[in-house]
Amino acid sequence: MGCDGVMLQVENIHVRYGRVEALHGVTLEVREGEIVTLLGANGAGKSTTLNAICGIFKTTEGAIRFRGDNIHTLPAHEIVTRGVAQVPEGRRVFGTLSVRENLNLGAYTCNDNARNQSNLQRVYALFPRLAERAGQLAGTLSGGEQQMLAIGRALMANPKILLLDEPSLGLAPLLVKAIFDTIREINRSGLTVVLVEQNARAALKLAHRGYVMEVGRIVLEDTADQLLANPDVQKAYLGGVR
Amino acid sequence: MDLFLQQLTNGLAVGSIYALIALGYTMVYGVLKLINFAHGDLFAIGAYLGLTLLTTFGLSQYLGPMGVVIVLAVMVMGLVAVVGAVLERVAYRPLRQAHRLSAVVSAMGASIFFQNALMLVYGARYKVYPHDILPKNAVSIMGFEIPLVRLLVLLTSVLMMVALYLFIQKTRIGTAIRAAAIDQRAAKLMGINVDRVIMIVFLIGPALGGVAGLMVGLYYGQINFTMGWMYGLKAFTAAILGGIGNIPGAMVGGLLLGVIEAMGAAYISIAWKDAITFMVLIAILIVRPTGLLGERVADKV
Numbered sequence: 271m272g273c274d275g276v277m278l279q280v281e282n283i284h285v286r287y288g289r290v291e292a293l294h295g296v297t298l299e300v301r302e303g304e305i306v307t308l309l310g311a312n313g314a315g316k317s318t319t320l321n322a323i324c325g326i327f328k329t330t331e332g333a334i335r336f337r338g339d340n341i342h343t344l345p346a347h348e349i350v351t352r353g354v355a356q357v358p359e360g361r362r363v364f365g366t367l368s369v370r371e372n373l374n375l376g377a378y379t380c381n382d383n384a385r386n387q388s389n390l391q392r393v394y395a396l397f398p399r400l401a402e403r404a405g406q407l408a409g410t411l412s413g414g415e416q417q418m419l420a421i422g423r424a425l426m427a428n429p430k431i432l433l434l435d436e437p438s439l440g441l442a443p444l445l446v447k448a449i450f451d452t453i454r455e456i457n458r459s460g461l462t463v464v465l466v467e468q469n470a471r472a473a474l475k476l477a478h479r480g481y482v483m484e485v486g487r488i489v490l491e492d493t494a495d496q497l498l499a500n501p502d503v504q505k506a507y508l509g510g511v512r
Numbered sequence: 513m514d515l516f517l518q519q520l521t522n523g524l525a526v527g528s529i530y531a532l533i534a535l536g537y538t539m540v541y542g543v544l545k546l547i548n549f550a551h552g553d554l555f556a557i558g559a560y561l562g563l564t565l566l567t568t569f570g571l572s573q574y575l576g577p578m579g580v581v582i583v584l585a586v587m588v589m590g591l592v593a594v595v596g597a598v599l600e601r602v603a604y605r606p607l608r609q610a611h612r613l614s615a616v617v618s619a620m621g622a623s624i625f626f627q628n629a630l631m632l633v634y635g636a637r638y639k640v641y642p643h644d645i646l647p648k649n650a651v652s653i654m655g656f657e658i659p660l661v662r663l664l665v666l667l668t669s670v671l672m673m674v675a676l677y678l679f680i681q682k683t684r685i686g687t688a689i690r691a692a693a694i695d696q697r698a699a700k701l702m703g704i705n706v707d708r709v710i711m712i713v714f715l716i717g718p719a720l721g722g723v724a725g726l727m728v729g730l731y732y733g734q735i736n737f738t739m740g741w742m743y744g745l746k747a748f749t750a751a752i753l754g755g756i757g758n759i760p761g762a763m764v765g766g767l768l769l770g771v772i773e774a775m776g777a778a779y780i781s782i783a784w785k786d787a788i789t790f791m792v793l794i795a796i797l798i799v800r801p802t803g804l805l806g807e808r809v810a811d812k813v
């Protein structure tokens with residue numbers, strides 16, 4: 271564990287796609303037990319940041335430390351083993367596998383059967399719908415159910431930190447609320463959360479702190495309440511003053 | 513009626529060999545979206561290794577026919593699997609991030625390399641498998657005679673396919689293979705080591721292809737260093753017929769193609785045997801490019 275409960279430290283990372291650099295030195299940190307939200311317009315680099323943390327994209331500069339250890343040098347699958355799980359943008363459930371198989375894959379890195387079983391019960395308690403649909407192919411689920419599955423699948427890995435990339439995308443308002451409530455509940459049970467959202471108001475109401483990204487850089491960092499009250503943020507991300 | 517049944521069982525036996533080869537194409541395509549053009553040559557290597565093992569160790573002195581087939585099959589599978597894994601390491605992995613066309617060119621290069629290596633080592637002429645390994649007699653089933661070899665080939669292939677199917681459907685690694693075939697990035701996010709999955713696929717596919725080569729040697733008795741080309745093309749057709757990327761599809765496609773070919777040879781003309789394969793290939797690509805059980809291919813190859 272890093273000092274003063276810092277769980278994740280992203281330090282001046284640069285990521286490039288071929289010749290184009292998408293992140294130009296992103297720095298942020300997440301403390302244990304927090305919900306931190308990452309806001310920004312389309313193309314700002316939010317997903318890229320999450321994927322860099324997960325080792326999907328390699329950093330060309332900078333460092334990522336998780337509980338004191340450098341993880342930016344590790345392959346993606348080992349980062350999962352360390353306790354970092356991501357609910358990716360667009361859910362990316364395995365459509366031609368059953369709900370149950372998707373959940374089992376979430377637990378791919380855990381060989382402890384008893385724990386997997388209890389995690390499964392926990393996920394089913396959180397999302398009873400998944401228990402009902404256990405044998406169904408994931409691709410046949412509704413959008414909201416797929417989002418539940420993506421979150422449940424990530425929880426099956428028994429993570430220490432959960433990264434969520436736009437979990438409310440394309441969902442009806444009622445479902446969005448349900449998903450946000452679930453995120454709060456998961457966090458209260460002790461899981462640290464990083465939340466990327468287009469729905470900035472809802473995200474800031476849920477989060478403890480937030481970062482604002484613009485074209486590959488962090489431009490603002492504050493507590494969620496301060497960000498909600500910030501006129502610039504209101505203008506750019508909260509659809510005017512309210 | 514007898515001709516029909518003979519052709520049917522013959523078609524199924526040959527088709528099961530196509531199916532074994534087709535599985536290699538389809539599994540590699542599944543995880544890498546790459547047609548491994550060297551796969552047919554791995555099959556040919558299997559046929560030659562089978563011959564070498566058979567003649568150097570004189571297995572048939574010690575073992576009964578079924579024993580010989582099993583021991584040979586296991587050894588050939590092991591060896592060709594290693595060749596497959598080395599191929600992936602040397603020819604494909606360095607190109608993982610490169611444009612897909614680079615890997616295709618690399619695959620063709622590997623194919624040419626293997627063919628020439630076989631020719632240099634074994635010579636360009638046909639090689640003949642010893643005649644005395646498998647008994648020539650036929651088994652009588654309900655008054656109908658089927659050569660024992662044919663039954664052995666069919667039985668061995670079907671057993672292997674069932675084993676593969678169970679492995680893919682029921683085991684942790686099998687599920688990881690399916691997951692990596694659907695979405696590599698999501699698979700990585702599950703903690704799956706995708707490079708390892710690819711390596712496993714390049715062990716299993718070539719092992720099955722290699723054993724198919726052995727069976728062709730046993731079934732037809734003669735082999736040639738270019739055999740990988742024609743069989744490769746037919747198995748590829750079988751994979752497309754079943755739906756490339758789809759494992760049960762490759763099995764069904766192989767058996768079906770074998771039967772179509774045998775029936776065509778018997779009832780149309782033997783000279784049309786190979787042409788039929790290509791007509792089938794063209795017909796599927798026009799009528800149902802997804803194959804019988806498969807996903808889209810048109811935008812992927």
Ligand SMILES: Nc1ncnc2c1ncn2[C@@H]1O[C@H](COP(=O)(O)OP(=O)(O)OP(=O)(O)O)[C@@H](O)[C@H]1O
Nearest residue numbers: 287290292310311312313314315316317318319359
């Ligand atoms: N695979 C890729 N190849 C090339 N460029 C990419 C790729 N993925 C993202 N980019 C570029 O990198 C930049 C950051 O993209 P990223 O997906 O991280 O943005 P984002 O903040 O998540 O946006 P959104 O809100 O739309 O999801 C964009 O300019 C995007 O076009």
Ligand SMILES: [Mg+2]
Nearest residue numbers: 316317318359
């Ligand atoms: Mg994004």
